[in-house]
Amino acid sequence: MKKIISLALCLAATLSCACAAQADTRPSSSHEVFFAGSDYELNVYYVKGRQDGKTLLLIGGIQGDEPGGYLSADLYPDLVLEKGNLIVVPRANLKSIILGDRGPDGDMNRQFHDNAKVGPMYQVVGKLKELMSQADLFLHLHDGWGYHSPVYVDSLRNPNRYGQSLIADSANFTCDNGSVLPLQEMADSVLGEVNSRISNEQHHLHFFNTRTADPDTPYSEMRKTATYYALRKECLPAFGVEASKNLPSLEDKILYHNLVINAFMERLGIVAEAPRILIPTSGLHYTEVMVNGVPHMLKDKDTLTIRRNDEVQVVDIGTDYKRGVTMDLLGYGNLNDFKQSFRVGKDTQMVFRKEGQKFGSIDIKALSDEQYARYADKQKQEQHDHRQNVTRVFVVAVNDKHHVLLSGDTLKLAPADRLELISSFGDGSNDETVTLNFRGWVPETPSKMPNDDRGYLIEPDKSRLLRQYSEHGEGKRYAVVATDSRGNPVGEIWVQLSQ
Numbered sequence: 001m002k003k004i005i006s007l008a009l010c011l012a013a014t015l016s017c018a019c020a021a022q023a024d025t026r027p028s029s030s031h032e033v034f035f036a037g038s039d040y041e042l043n044v045y046y047v048k049g050r051q052d053g054k055t056l057l058l059i060g061g062i063q064g065d066e067p068g069g070y071l072s073a074d075l076y077p078d079l080v081l082e083k084g085n086l087i088v089v090p091r092a093n094l095k096s097i098i099l100g101d102r103g104p105d106g107d108m109n110r111q112f113h114d115n116a117k118v119g120p121m122y123q124v125v126g127k128l129k130e131l132m133s134q135a136d137l138f139l140h141l142h143d144g145w146g147y148h149s150p151v152y153v154d155s156l157r158n159p160n161r162y163g164q165s166l167i168a169d170s171a172n173f174t175c176d177n178g179s180v181l182p183l184q185e186m187a188d189s190v191l192g193e194v195n196s197r198i199s200n201e202q203h204h205l206h207f208f209n210t211r212t213a214d215p216d217t218p219y220s221e222m223r224k225t226a227t228y229y230a231l232r233k234e235c236l237p238a239f240g241v242e243a244s245k246n247l248p249s250l251e252d253k254i255l256y257h258n259l260v261i262n263a264f265m266e267r268l269g270i271v272a273e274a275p276r277i278l279i280p281t282s283g284l285h286y287t288e289v290m291v292n293g294v295p296h297m298l299k300d301k302d303t304l305t306i307r308r309n310d311e312v313q314v315v316d317i318g319t320d321y322k323r324g325v326t327m328d329l330l331g332y333g334n335l336n337d338f339k340q341s342f343r344v345g346k347d348t349q350m351v352f353r354k355e356g357q358k359f360g361s362i363d364i365k366a367l368s369d370e371q372y373a374r375y376a377d378k379q380k381q382e383q384h385d386h387r388q389n390v391t392r393v394f395v396v397a398v399n400d401k402h403h404v405l406l407s408g409d410t411l412k413l414a415p416a417d418r419l420e421l422i423s424s425f426g427d428g429s430n431d432e433t434v435t436l437n438f439r440g441w442v443p444e445t446p447s448k449m450p451n452d453d454r455g456y457l458i459e460p461d462k463s464r465l466l467r468q469y470s471e472h473g474e475g476k477r478y479a480v481v482a483t484d485s486r487g488n489p490v491g492e493i494w495v496q497l498s499q
């Protein structure tokens, strides 16, 4: 565990996201989401071992056209560790991954310089820098062209190619505090282990020293990368891992990344627990039940109301862990009735179990035809009431100036004002055609749609207003009613005329 895990930093991380921060228990897996719902959404996974130990940071997907790296990283949040810790960012650059583009807003791996810029991509860079301060070693996972070779073989296999290499910015890096990181020695020992597991020698990985700090390096642009930032700012041993884009399959690319990660884990004393122990604690998220062939989605503790002798069949059980899961329809079938069909003639219950442990239940109410008809009517009425309660907005213009009102609001009009009804929409039924009717006002020329007064100029002082349509017949307040495509009124505003 790294010396500085500042409490302030943890607090800041918690505040900036609506999710669980790092768990304190061991062993544990937790997950944080930053910038949720944006193109640069950042998912960070923390795996803490049963015993504390060194922390390895894995970052993949900083360039979206390198799937070997991010799909390899994506396997590691599922580990349970006996010892040590992992911080995993499988998809550092979500936008570039969605687009399969190295850098739609520029190359994110050239933004780790000291001239911080603002913008969504740079927020991610800032977060990745914070994670570095919590790690003991950092692997940056990439896929590169060709095959790196210390000697020139051909255009695909030579010292300038990146694929199948373990990259360091220096053979030995001296930190500001004077400590020396023996990067080449670390790489050599890991590569010995990795290559011993790769039977095809053409696929062996080689050490690639970009000599990033040297004045004569051909790789001076590497000074803006994540690994170089980690070295100079955090004194954090950091390597680029490059699978070759020219490998025959995606599985090969993932496999070689895995081999390098596993060898570094071993070197750091980070040990995976095998098999992982799974004691699922979460309950029934949902279940899908067919009633006479029509699907119904239900949650734990819901009641399913059916007509007596309807055919009921549970076809899906939504839980975190599927194995050992059964459903028992009490009074029907056997202990395990999952996916079986039953005609249900009486009230009963579906009981969901994992092995012998009940984790959810749904009541079934079987109604007679008469009871069911009443139930269906009530449901219909409730749906209608719900539509009425949905917030509805009215857009009108008074003397060409737009006003927005909510259903129930009152608009005051002077005699010389000119009113135009423009539109109305609600959060429940945006797509429905709505007509707007000024009750008691009749246009001189009939409208295209009956009772629709949109598109007219309504002039209170010149118009004939039918007083009997006003509130209490007083001729002061008139309703403007919005009606949906089925003819149901869905909201109204009031127009109050001043004298």
Ligand SMILES: [Zn+2]
Pocket: 063, 066, 141, 142, 143, 144
């Ligand atoms: Zn890359």
